[in-house]
Amino acid sequence: MKISVIGSGYVGTTIAACFADLGHEVVNIDVDADVVETINTGETPIHEEGLPDLLEKHAGDDGTGRLRATTEYDALLETDVTFLCLPTPQYDDGSIDLSIVETGAEQLGETLQRKSDWHTVVVKSTVVPGTTDEVLTPVIESASGRTAGEGLGVGMNPEFLREGTAVADFLDPDKIVLGADDDRARRDMRAVFAPLEEQADAPVVETDTRTAEMIKYANNAFLAAKVSLINDIGNICKEFGIDAYEVADAIGLDDRISDQFLRSGVGWGGSCFPKDVAAIIAAAEANGYEPPVLEAAVELNDRQPERLLELLDAHVDVDGERVAVLGLAFKPGTDDTRNSRAIEVIEGLEARGARVVGYDPVATENMRARFPDIDYAESAAAALEDAVGAVVVTGWDEFAALDDEFAAMKTPVVVDGRRIVEPTSEITYEGLTW
Incomplete structure (x- = not known):
């Protein structure tokens, strides 16, 4: 298929290179001309294991030609599916700032006015439940003059990529989550991921957009809470002069617990766990519920x-x-x-x-x-x-x-x-x- 990816950060650059490696024709769209030039020379704008090899293989003069980058949104007119991979920064209260992804969605919609054929848009950015159908879809509809389900498909495909192992995580995933509210958008998403599904034999979860959004937050919130829990246990072990890692090795043998994320230490950070946990706490509180376990996980981590x-x-x-x-x-x-x-x-x-x-x-x-x-x-x-x-x-x-x-x-x-x-x-x- 012909795919466009809007955004060239950790997620956008990685999935663009991986989609090209799966055999798709991919164009990566970004406003940063320097990043675009870097990708087109077959080099990586970020430090990520395995990514330099993929960009050298598929972009640049000596590559397969299946991946190129541009600053022009018009490039998406020649593609069938567009992935929105734009950042959603965090406000001080933990909620997410949608201004960047909304601007991208609007420009995407305005560009689609010049295309007569059906086009599917897949939100890859991490957004709280309800954002795709209540915020981004109306923006794209208004800007494009189209209606979702009629000339326009909108879906949600959360990412589960860990920095440092993002390429391996994409090409050998634990699961593929496809969220859509119309059948054609779902079929397009399934076609995009068909080569990966065949290659990795990964389970595919098909659901609606709102549930797909929540799966991402639930996934990261659970893992963050698990790290905080083992750190809490480790802190107790320290007081008793007990080796927390020996304890973790033993409880990790229980298949209900597993040994993953049982490395106690100084805590979790990065761009995902802190932002995602804070965002889902803020979203829950905005709806009248205060999640005590997640709040405690953040407090202990801090x-x-x-x-x-x-x-x-x-x-x-x-x-x-x-x-x-x-x-x-x-x-x-x-x-x-x-x-x-x-x-x-x-x-x-x-x-x-x-x-x-x-x-x-x-x-x-x-x-x-x-x-x-x-x-x-x-x-x-x-x-x-x-x-x-x-x-x-x-x-x-x-x-x-x-x-x-x-x-x-x-x-x-x-x-x-x-x-x-x-x-x-x-x-x-x-x-x-x-």
């Missing part, structure tokens, strides 16, 4: 960075001293620092008067934009030199190999928020929840 720093306080006074923060991205495998636990850790160290030096294999420049005045090291070893303490915030594999590097510290105190460093007799080691 406390974990301070617990990490309190363990450091128990060993050293950091006022005026150098402290290494190892890991700045919100998780390994990505350069994304949005809602990284390192942000709260750095702020807490600065409040204590520490001289902070940060290190991350790929995320330094992104964190520098937020904290331009702290020091940044070129390696973990350089960050540790002359530091009175080190806190591990991101579980990069290279931190597991650290050993002799700790000898260069002024006082070898290591507080590990991800259980990645090997404890030895040469360092004073504290795990966050063990």
Whole structure:
């Protein structure tokens, strides 16, 4: 099929490349000319494992030609299905800002005025239940002069892509959720995903748009709550001198629990869990219900960075001293620092008067934009030199190999928020929840 993807962020660029790899002809539409040029040269605008290979294979002069990028919305006129992959930022109250995706939907609708054939629009952006049929569909209808179900199909296809493994998650999904309120839109969506369904043998969930929207939020809210729960259990284990990971290994053998998301530590961050949990809480409260479990999950998650720093306080006074923060991205495998636990850790160290030096294999420049005045090291070893303490915030594999590097510290105190460093007799080691 011929597919257009509006938006070239983590989701848009990834699905565009993956759709091309499945054999579709894809055009990626974005307002950022620099991003468009980057994709057309076969290079990636984001750090994502596997994505450079797909873009080199399908975009650029030496690619298959199945993927190209442009700033022109008119390009969607030659396609059958358009995916809306635009950001929905978070307001201070947790609700989502729909202005960007509404603007994109309006421009999409205005462009469709110049097309006579049927066109299906699939919302890929994460939006609260009711947004597709109550907000975005009317915008597209008004701008295009069409009616949904009559010349225009509208569907909802939530994404379940984890940064760092987004390509693998797309090509080998746990499930494919297709939400639509008319049969033709559903058929078009099924045709788009047919090659993936055949290749991955993934279960397909067909439902309405509102339920599809809720599945995305329920999925992330459940996982976030599971992380907060194991962190709560880990905090209790810490008080009793028990290894929380040994406990987690045992309870993970119960197939009702499973061993996934049982790695206790400094908490969850990123662009999805914080925003999605806050958004569904705000949406629920707007409808008169306060979700106590999700509110508690957020509260506990917000406390974990301070617990990490309190363990450091128990060993050293950091006022005026150098402290290494190892890991700045919100998780390994990505350069994304949005809602990284390192942000709260750095702020807490600065409040204590520490001289902070940060290190991350790929995320330094992104964190520098937020904290331009702290020091940044070129390696973990350089960050540790002359530091009175080190806190591990991101579980990069290279931190597991650290050993002799700790000898260069002024006082070898290591507080590990991800259980990645090997404890030895040469360092004073504290795990966050063990």
